[in-house]
Structures are given as C-alpha cells and as structure tokens.
Amino acid sequence: MALRQPQDDAEAVRGELARARHALSEASQRTEESIASLPEPGQRSAGQRATARVAHDAARSARSVFIDTHAEAVYDELTDGRGRYLRLPELVAAAAAAFPGLVPTPEQMAAERARPQAGKEGREIDQGIFLRGALRSPLAGPHLLDAMLRPTPRALRLLPEFSRTGAADLGSVRIKRENGAARLTMCRDDCLNAEDNRQVEDMETAVDLALLDPDVRVGLLRGGEMSHPRYRGQRVFSAGINLKELHAGGISLVDFLLRRELGYIHKLVRGILVEDGPHWQFPTAAKPWVAAVDGFAIGGGMQLLLVFDHVLAASDAYFSLPAAQEGIVPGAANFRLTRCAGPRLSRQVILEGRRIRASDPAATVLVDEVIAPAELAEAIERSLDRLQSPAVVANRRMLNVAEEPLDEFRRYMAEFAVQQALRLYSQDVVAKVGRFAASGGT
Numbered sequence: 001m002a003l004r005q006p007q008d009d010a011e012a013v014r015g016e017l018a019r020a021r022h023a024l025s026e027a028s029q030r031t032e033e034s035i036a037s038l039p040e041p042g043q044r045s046a047g048q049r050a051t052a053r054v055a056h057d058a059a060r061s062a063r064s065v066f067i068d069t070h071a072e073a074v075y076d077e078l079t080d081g082r083g084r085y086l087r088l089p090e091l092v093a094a095a096a097a098a099f100p101g102l103v104p105t106p107e108q109m110a111a112e113r114a115r116p117q118a119g120k121e122g123r124e125i126d127q128g129i130f131l132r133g134a135l136r137s138p139l140a141g142p143h144l145l146d147a148m149l150r151p152t153p154r155a156l157r158l159l160p161e162f163s164r165t166g167a168a169d170l171g172s173v174r175i176k177r178e179n180g181a182a183r184l185t186m187c188r189d190d191c192l193n194a195e196d197n198r199q200v201e202d203m204e205t206a207v208d209l210a211l212l213d214p215d216v217r218v219g220l221l222r223g224g225e226m227s228h229p230r231y232r233g234q235r236v237f238s239a240g241i242n243l244k245e246l247h248a249g250g251i252s253l254v255d256f257l258l259r260r261e262l263g264y265i266h267k268l269v270r271g272i273l274v275e276d277g278p279h280w281q282f283p284t285a286a287k288p289w290v291a292a293v294d295g296f297a298i299g300g301g302m303q304l305l306l307v308f309d310h311v312l313a314a315s316d317a318y319f320s321l322p323a324a325q326e327g328i329v330p331g332a333a334n335f336r337l338t339r340c341a342g343p344r345l346s347r348q349v350i351l352e353g354r355r356i357r358a359s360d361p362a363a364t365v366l367v368d369e370v371i372a373p374a375e376l377a378e379a380i381e382r383s384l385d386r387l388q389s390p391a392v393v394a395n396r397r398m399l400n401v402a403e404e405p406l407d408e409f410r411r412y413m414a415e416f417a418v419q420q421a422l423r424l425y426s427q428d429v430v431a432k433v434g435r436f437a438a439s440g441g442t
Contacts, residue, residue: 009058013066017073021099024066028101031059035121042119056122060129063102067133074099074133075140082139085147088254088262091134092127103130116249118430124253128421131258135414138407145410148262149273149284154201155208162209170202174224175209180217181384182210187224192231192239195300197256199242204264211272211285217388219268220380221304222292231295237317240299243326246424247437253421260300261332261413268307269400288387288396292380293317293358294373299330305366306336309396310383313358314373319366320355327429329420335412339403341365 012023034055038048067074078094079086086094095103104112104123112120135141162168166177174185184206186193193199210219223237245251271286291305293313302319305311313319321337323330330350338346345362348354356362358370371379423429 009062010065013062014069017070020066020070024062024102025100027062028059031055040119041121042115052121056125059101060126063126063129064133066102067130068136071133071137072139074102075137075143079143082143085143085150087147087150087152088131088144088258091144091147092130092254095130103127113249113252117247117251117424118434120249120425122425125418125421125425127253128417131254131417132414135410135417141410141414142406145262145266145406146273146283148259149267149270151208151212151272151274152204152263155205155212158205159209159212163213163215166215168206168209170205172199173202173206175206177213177216179384180215180388182206182213182216182219184210184219184221185224186221186238189224189227191242191244192226192228192236193223193301194239194242194245195256195260196242196245196250197252200256200260200264204259204267207264207267208272211267211287212274217287218384219287219289220292220384221289221308222380223294235294237291237293237295237297238299238301238304239296240301240322241326241328243433243436247433251424253417253424257331257420257424258413258417261416265304265307265332266409268304269404270406271397282397286393286397288392290380290383290387292376293319293367294376296320298322299326302366303331303333303336306333306340309387309392310369311367312369312371312376312379312383313363313367314376315358315370316373317358318355319358319363320353321349322353323350324353325432327426327432328423329416332409332412332416335409336404 009023009027013020013027015023035052038044038052041052044052074095076082078091078098092103093106096105103126108121108123112123134144158168162175162177168175172186172188174187176183176185184203186199186203188194188199207219210216223235225233226236241251251257268289271284273284288309289307290310290312291308293305293311294317295314296317297305297319299320299322302321305319321330321333334346334350337349341349341362345365349356356366358367363370369379369383
C-alpha cells in the first residue's frame, strides 16, 4: 500500500470545509503517531530528529494550506460570525476544540510548558501557522486586532479601585495617578526589568487602567530602582527579553511574543477599544505617552521607545536591539524602526547589533530630549504638562494613522507569528540561551 504523500493532504484540505477538516485531522494524526514512536525531543538522535522534522513538516504543510484556504470560514465559526471577540489564548483554545489537528491540544501545550526550551516539540509553530492565516485575512485579521485592543478582564476588575485610590501594585509594574498623569514604573528589580509572561500581563493591565481611567490624560513609563548587584539603587529602563526564562521554556509565543505586540504595545499606539462611547467619532480611547530612559533600553526596551509620543533619556543611557546575538526577531521593531531611522541605520542596529548612546547623533531618531541624569525628573514633568493639551489626542491619532497604517501592521504581524515561532525553536537560539543561562547572565 502506497504511503500518502504531502501533496495529497494539501489537495484534500483545499476542498469543502467539512471534508477538509476531516483530512486535516487525519494528516495530523499520522504525524502524531510517528512522533509518538520516538523518544522525548531532548533525547533523540540526529536521525530521530530528522524523522520528527519530516513528520512535522508534512502536517504543517497541510495546516498552512488549510488555514490559508479556509481562514475566514474557520474564524467565523470560532467567533460566531465575528460576533464574539476572542483574545489570542481563547482563540487558539477554541480552534483546538473545533478543528482537531489545526493547533496543539491543551494537553499537548501543558506538556510543552513543563519542558525547557531545548526539550520542547515545537508545537507553538503550529499556533503561529494558524494565527498567520487569521491575521492575513482582510476580514478575520482586523477583527482579531480589535479583540486584542479590548480591555483585559483583570483591568476591568481592578478599575473601580484604581479610579478611587489612583494607585495599583500589579507585581512587576506599579501605576500611580498624579496630576492627570498615569505613572507606570517597571519594578522587576531582580532582573533589570527583563520581560517575561508575567511582566507582559502586568504591563497590559497597567496600560488598560491608564486608558480607561477618565482622570488620566497622559501616561508615563519609567524603570524603577534595581536590587541587581551591578545596578543596586540605580534606575534602569529595560534589559529586554528574559533569556533565563526563555532557556527554561517560560517565554511563550501566544502569551508573550504575540500578546506583547498585539496587546499593550498596540494599545499604546491605537488606544483601547471600549464598548460604550461615540464610535462614529473613533472606536478607541487613546492617550499620549511619555517614556523616560535611565541606564539602558535593550531589546524589547528599545522596541517600546518606537511607539511613544515623547522620549527622554538620561545623557549616560544607551540603546540596542541585539536581535542577531539572541537569534530572534525584535518584535515589530523591523516594521517601525525603518520608518523613523531609515534602512541603513536599521540594518546596522538589527542585523549587526550597533549600540547607540544617548550622546550619539543617531540617537535623535529614538529620543526627543537628552537630559543630565540629575535633571531628568524635572524634564519629565515638563513633557507631561505639554502633552495634556486637549488637541494632542486627535493630532497623535492622525499621526499614527499616517505613520502606521493598520493593514500594514496586520500583514507584518501575520508573518511575524510564524517567523518568530521558528526562531524560538532554532538550534542556534536554543544553544545561545543555554550558554547565557549557564553563565549566570541576566
């Protein structure tokens, strides 16, 4: 009996949805049977790794064809004809239940989370394929972006207390309202504000609170004082992604890498989608944002600066995107940095790891004001006062429409979903973060 070829699966999943769903499930089941015959991922020989790769490639080819062909029908089924807004974790969970073989099951993902990065099967790649298809769709994609612009349930629970007291300690982020400004302080003092799943959750909650509170007119993001031995008592903005967590398997595609970009960072740009309000004017509630950089903004920290309306930096600060060294894609920086810095400087920073100091002339594409450290606090207050003018919100909204068209961002994020997933499981990244963790780096 001849073995079924990948091209046969590809043809089958292009057909009518009911038959295509069944064909996808069968193709996935064959892959799972092949994988089940192998040792755990971290214990496989070179030949066994090759066998697993061939099996996964066959199923992923079928998944890619299936979702590219049926994205809108699949998304409409999962969201009741786009009548429900499902955030990323909810959407992939619904897809796992409704379309067996399209994305990993909850049990498969639980097994993945229990393993270090080097010992995972790489099932998040399958989530990336599904989400790429959804984001590529001109109907499903915008609806998914809207779902991610809605306030989180946690923020809605905390909003009454924050509105009453003007303060909330979320764990890795503190927020305080003062003189019309929501002051967000990143306070992962043990790891130089290196981001992980927990900090993305806390940051999105804090951004939501700032955007939802009617007494807030402008937001500020700054790093707090560190307890890390090298920087004890000093403020630091951000050391980027937490590579120790990545090595341990604690950095997820859906809850960190995609949620970060489509959640709180996109809300900094577009605002928050709210149920009430005059949607004929604009569907989101947006506010201006100021960032103040002490010490350094590395990786994800530098990415953040690209969406702020005004950036101040201490004169001894520096910025870098060590994407080539880490081996991953630096979020939406590839999309945004070229627009403000041009292609040459962007390639030097992203591909070659060029570090930019606040005193460097090139820093003008990232920073509005370079301030002596002792004078930074006063400069922050001046900036916050300027951005509370009533016309600022409307003008920044139009600037963002011109600078970052929504469809272009959506198409970028569609490709990012797969490319970043592939990088997470590449051998060079696994080796690099392993060496970093072994060296005791932060």
